[in-house]
Every structure is written in structure tokens, then in C-alpha cells.
Amino acid sequence: MSLNDEYNLNLPKQKYMAVSASFSKRALSLLIDLFICYFFMLSPLFALMPIKDNVIDGMNYLLYSNNSLLLILISASGLILLLYFSLFQYFLGRTPGMQLMNLYTLPMTFSQAVVRNLLFVPIFPFSLLWILDLIFLIWKKRRFLELVSNTLSIEIMEY
Amino acid sequence: MVNKKNTTKIKNEEIKIEDPNKKTNLVNDKNNNEEKLVYEEKITLKNSQEEELLKEIEKKKAELFIPKPVKSGLFITLSIIIFLILIATLISGCTSLIMYGEEDYGNVAMIPIEGTISFSSGNDFMSDNSDANYIIEQIKTANEDENILAIILNINSGGGSPVASAEIAQAVKNSKKPVVAWIRETGASGAYWVASSSDYIIAHELSITGSIGVIGSYLEFDDFLADHNISYNRQVAGQYKDMASPLKDMTSSEEILFSNLLQDMHEIFIRNVAENRNMSYDAVKKLADGRIYLGITAKENGLIDAVGTSDDVHKYLKELIKEDVDFKYYYQQKSFLDSVMGMNSNLGKNIGLGIGESLSVAKETNVRV
Numbered sequence: 315m316s317l318n319d320e321y322n323l324n325l326p327k328q329k330y331m332a333v334s335a336s337f338s339k340r341a342l343s344l345l346i347d348l349f350i351c352y353f354f355m356l357s358p359l360f361a362l363m364p365i366k367d368n369v370i371d372g373m374n375y376l377l378y379s380n381n382s383l384l385l386i387l388i389s390a391s392g393l394i395l396l397l398y399f400s401l402f403q404y405f406l407g408r409t410p411g412m413q414l415m416n417l418y419t420l421p422m423t424f425s426q427a428v429v430r431n432l433l434f435v436p437i438f439p440f441s442l443l444w445i446l447d448l449i450f451l452i453w454k455k456r457r458f459l460e461l462v463s464n465t466l467s468i469e470i471m472e473y
Numbered sequence: 474m475v476n477k478k479n480t481t482k483i484k485n486e487e488i489k490i491e492d493p494n495k496k497t498n499l500v501n502d503k504n505n506n507e508e509k510l511v512y513e514e515k516i517t518l519k520n521s522q523e524e525e526l527l528k529e530i531e532k533k534k535a536e537l538f539i540p541k542p543v544k545s546g547l548f549i550t551l552s553i554i555i556f557l558i559l560i561a562t563l564i565s566g567c568t569s570l571i572m573y574g575e576e577d578y579g580n581v582a583m584i585p586i587e588g589t590i591s592f593s594s595g596n597d598f599m600s601d602n603s604d605a606n607y608i609i610e611q612i613k614t615a616n617e618d619e620n621i622l623a624i625i626l627n628i629n630s631g632g633g634s635p636v637a638s639a640e641i642a643q644a645v646k647n648s649k650k651p652v653v654a655w656i657r658e659t660g661a662s663g664a665y666w667v668a669s670s671s672d673y674i675i676a677h678e679l680s681i682t683g684s685i686g687v688i689g690s691y692l693e694f695d696d697f698l699a700d701h702n703i704s705y706n707r708q709v710a711g712q713y714k715d716m717a718s719p720l721k722d723m724t725s726s727e728e729i730l731f732s733n734l735l736q737d738m739h740e741i742f743i744r745n746v747a748e749n750r751n752m753s754y755d756a757v758k759k760l761a762d763g764r765i766y767l768g769i770t771a772k773e774n775g776l777i778d779a780v781g782t783s784d785d786v787h788k789y790l791k792e793l794i795k796e797d798v799d800f801k802y803y804y805q806q807k808s809f810l811d812s813v814m815g816m817n818s819n820l821g822k823n824i825g826l827g828i829g830e831s832l833s834v835a836k837e838t839n840v841r842v
Contacts, residue, residue: 355555358561383568390564394557401553406546413546461517 332418334455335467339415339428346411347399355394359387392436399431400424412467429463537578581790582615585609588664590641603630605637608646609802616649621801622794626671630660632684634649635738642670642745651793655786656680657779661765665776668743669749675778675786676768683745683771686763689731689739692719697779737798750775812823 362383401420402409404427412418422430433443443459450458460466533747571842586603593602615621645652645667654660654668656676661684667683668674676682696703698720705720716727724732739761747757752775753827760766760774771777790798 338839357631358558358565361565386564386568390561390568394561396559398553400549401556405549410550419789422507 324449325357329472333470333471335415335469338452339417339449339469340467343409343411343415343417346414347409348395350410351395351398354392355398359394362387362461388436392434395434396428396431399434400427403427403430413467417467417469420466420468422463426463426465430457430459430465432459479545483791483837523726525650571694579797579799580620580622580794580796581800581801582621583627584611584615584624585629586641586664586667587627588633590630590635590637590667592634603633603686605634605641608641612641612652614650615801615803621650622792622796623648624648624788625800626652626667626773628654628656628660628664628668630661630664631659631681632664632666635663635687635742638666639661639741639745641667642749645670646749653790653793655783656682656768666745669746669776672837673746673779673789674773675779675781675789676777678767678772678780680768680777681765682768683760683766684763685739685742685757685761687735687742688763689735691717691723693722694719695721703838723740724818736833 349401351379404422406413407421408417419430423454432440433447434440441464447457447459450461451457453462490678494563560592584680586608588602590603590605592605610622615624653674654671654674656664657680658677659681660668660674660676665682665684677683702790707715707721709715711803713727713730715721717723717731724813733745743757743761744754746752746761747754750757760776766776768777772780779789781789788800
């Protein structure tokens with residue numbers, strides 16, 4: 315019998331603590347989300363690939379023979395990834411990957427959601443945000459774009 | 474706020490009630506009792522009206538001032554996913570219309586023969602098999618297409634199944650439209666068989682061609698079984714039924730039989746190449762010891778018609794069709810689901826390849842050109 319039951323103290327049964335989301339959980343949730351995007355959202359774009367049975371030949375064809383198609387594929391993938399992360403985080407506060415990893419984001423506006431996911435924009439300066447985010451995540455336990463957008467990813471820990 | 478206003482309105486304007494107990498000019502008790510009854514009725518009426526009004530106000534509050542409750546997470550998740558799939562489909566459709574719309578009017582059919590030639594395309598993304606069925610189908614389609622004036626086989630293969638190669642070669646010979654074989658890096662063995670059946674062969678001078686021979690192989694691990702006290706209990710009807718079984722040593726008569734089989738295939742291969750290239754049987758036989766030739770040596774030996782690069786291929790085709798060359802690409806199309814399913818099935822196959830299939834006698838004897 316616990317102390318709470320024995321003396322009827324009416325103490326809280328569980329205590330929760332919100333902490334900044336861990337690196338491993340963030341990475342896993344990102345992988346899950348990318349997997350979902352690859353198999354569901356981006357699948358219609360694969361129909362554009364002229365060679366579907368061999369990824370290497372397909373990429374060679376795109377790189378050396380059809381640059382405009384490559385540009386369209388990269389731009390469309392970037393747009394869909396940006397929308398996926400922004401819409402889920404704005405409407406539900408977390409993406410399906412974050413749900414599985416039990417991560418949350420604090421309530422935010424749609425513009426904040428877009429800013430915190432700008433790293434998916436497939437244009438040169440934005441691509442650098444991946445590296446910058448990673449450095450900030452290791453250094454300050456918070457992504458660079460989270461600082462810029464004034465948002466936060468948290469995980470709820472029971473103690 | 475609305476609630477308060479409306480309630481005040483009821484109290485002050487709509488229902489005016491005077492309390493008989495507060496009256497000072499009462500005449501008698503009888504009159505007083507009647508007034509009390511009327512008062513109670515009015516109070517009841519007032520209460521019921523107030524309740525109804527309050528309910529209505531609560532309802533309006535819910536509609537106007539309280540934000541609609543958020544739908545379930547599943548609903549939003551599905552909505553977002555469907556929305557994004559629709560966007561991707563829209564982009565894909567528009568791009569396809571813009572980019573591939575023009576390709577349908579190409580005048581030279583480009584059919585690739587890459588990787589191992591077989592009757593299976595291999596389902597996964599990384600597979601490099603060329604499905605003979607598909608290639609034959611594409612050659613027929615190109616022949617039926619009025620816009621197509623010539624067919625070019627883009628060959629980069631080291632051969633494969635003898636039957637698959639022979640069937641593609643036959644389809645090439647049956648083609649009513651001129652067929653040009655373009656050997657890029659490798660066009661050896663079965664792939665050369667296919668190339669030889671075309672009307673003209675162009676290869677890079679450093680490409681690998683030839684390899685006119687047949688290779689047969691089988692696994693044998695009877696010693697391994699003996700080491701582990703596992704014996705092969707031979708039960709056959711027909712002396713050579715378990716020829717090339719990995720579970721036993723091949724007998725000398727079986728070895729001769731197996732060798733003859735390969736020799737027969739080799740003969741057919743040589744005869745076909747000789748016929749296709751308009752060369753004598755003996756001339757091809759001299760070259761057909763299984764060795765590979767560089768493009769330049771193959772040209773000297775008459776195995777190909779010209780050495781050249783992609784520009785030379787373009788020039789030759791332009792002369793052949795007497796108009797500007799516009800390729801129509803025929804690629805092995807495979808659905809996304811096939812590829813995903815193929816990945817799973819091939820994973821299982823690869824894991825079990827060394828275990829399960831090596832025990833199968835029929836599948837292990839591998840003959841290829």
C-alpha cells in the first residue's frame with residue numbers, strides 16, 4: 315500500500331516534467347516522417363521517373379539527361395515536405411513521427427510552423443540550415459530554426 | 474453579457490409581477506388568496522420562460538463565441554495526407570503532360586538492354602535485369618507505331634539466359650523497321666547475340682563485345698555433407714535425372730553429357746551469329762572461343778560494323794531516317810507497389826539464397842551465354 319492510499323494524503327499520483335526533446339528522439343521522429351512522406355506523399359512524383367526499376371540508372375538519367383525534370387522533382391519534394399511538417403505541427407502540434415516518439419511542439423502560428431521547417435526548402439542557402447540546426451541542437455539542445463521561429467519541441471517525462 | 478441583458482429584459486419589461494404580500498390595501502383574505510394563486514402561476518411561467526431563454530442563449534453562445542471543437546487527430550492526419558498526395562499528383566500530372574507530351578512523337582525508339590538478360594525484371598529498385606518479355610513487347614510496339622522510323626537498342630549487358638537472348642534476337646530479326654545496336658560499355662555473350670541480329674552494330678572502341686561462348690555451373694557440396702554425417706540417399710528413375718545435383722559428385726558420363734549440352738548450345742550460338750553477320754561458320758568459330766574483344770578489335774574481326782560515340786550513332790541514324798533524330802524512350806515501367814513488394818520478396822530471397830535454393834537440384838544448374 316502506498317503512502318498516498320494509507321494516509322489518504324491525496325497526493326498527485328504521477329508527476330510529469332516537460333523537457334527539451336532529446337536528439338535521438340528527434341532523429342527517429344524525422345526518419346519516421348521522411349519514411350511516411352517517401353511512401354505516401356511523394357509516391358505520385360515517382361511516376362515521373364522514366365526508369366523505375368533501377369534507382370542508380372534513374373538518377374543518372376536525371377542528372378545527365380533531364381535536368382529540368384530533376385529540378386521539378388526536387389522542388390516538388392521540398393514543397394511537400396515543408397507543407398507536411400508545417401501543417402501537422404500547426405494543426406496537431408506534432409507530426410506522426412513525433413506522435414510515435416511522444417514529442418510535442420508548443421502552440422504556434424502557421425508562419426512560425428513554416429519558419430521552423432524552412433530547412434526543407436531545396437535551395438542553396440536553406441540547405442545550410444540542416445548543418446546549422448545540427449550544430450545548435452548539439453550545442454544548445456535546441457534547433458537554430460526553433461530559436462528563429464520562437465518555438466520549442468518538448469518531450470513529456472514521467473518521474 | 475447577452476445572458477445578463479436578456480434576463481434583465483425579462484424581469485423589467487416582459488413579465489410584470491406584483492407581490493400581493495407587499496400590498497397594503499388588502500380588502501379581505503379571500504381576495505388575498507386569489508391574488509396569491511395568480512402570483513404563483515406567474516412565477517412558474519416566468520421561470521419556465523427564463524429557462525427556455527437561457528437554453529437558447531447557451532446554444533447561441535456555443536455557436537458564436539466558443540470556437541468549434543477541434544476534430545479528432547486522425548481526421549486531420551488523413552486530411553493532410555490526402556491533401557499532400559493530391560498536390561503531388563497534380564504536380565506529377567502537369568509535369569508529365571508538359572515534359573513527356575512531346576516525347577510521344579519521337580521518331581527513333583530507344584530500347585535499353587541493360588544488366589542480365591532474363592525472363593524476369595527483378596522487382597526491386599536496385600535490380601538491373603532486362604526482362605526479355607518486355608523488350609520483345611517494346612520492339613513490337615515500336616513496329617506498330619507509325620511515327621517510329623527506326624529502332625535503336627541501347628546495349629549495356631554481359632549476357633544472360635540463352636533462351637531469353639535468342640528470343641530477343643528473333644524479335645529483332647522479325648522487325649520491319651531498321652534496328653541499330655549501340656553497344657556502350659558492354660555487349661558480350663547473350664547481349665552480343667542480340668546485337669548480331671540487328672541491321673547495324675555501333676560500339677565504342679573501348680567497349681567490351683564478343684564472349685561467344687556458353688558457361689554452365691553448378692554447386693557441389695557432397696564433401697561438406699559427408700563431414701557432417703549427412704548422406705545422400707539416391708532414388709532416381711532415369712540414370713541422369715539427378716545430374717549436376719549438388720549433393721553428389723558428378724560421374725564421368727554425366728560430365729560428358731553436360732559438356733555436350735554446352736557444346737550444342739555453343740554451336741547454335743555460333744550458327745546464329747554467322748547467319749546474322751553474314752560470316753562463314755568457320756570464321757565465327759575461330760572467334761568464338763569465349764574471349765572478349767574490345768570494340769576496335771571486334772570491328773577488325775567483323776563482329777561489329779562501326780566504332781563510334783553517341784554523336785556517331787546520332788549521325789548514322791540521321792542518315793538512315795533522313796530527318797532529325799528525336800528519341801522516344803522505352804523504359805521498363807514498373808508500378809511503385811511492384812517495386813515495394815519486390816524489395817520485400819527479394820530480401821527474403823537473398824537471405825534464403827545460400828540456404829534454401831542451394832539445396833534445389835534443378836535451380837542450381839545455371840547455364841548462361
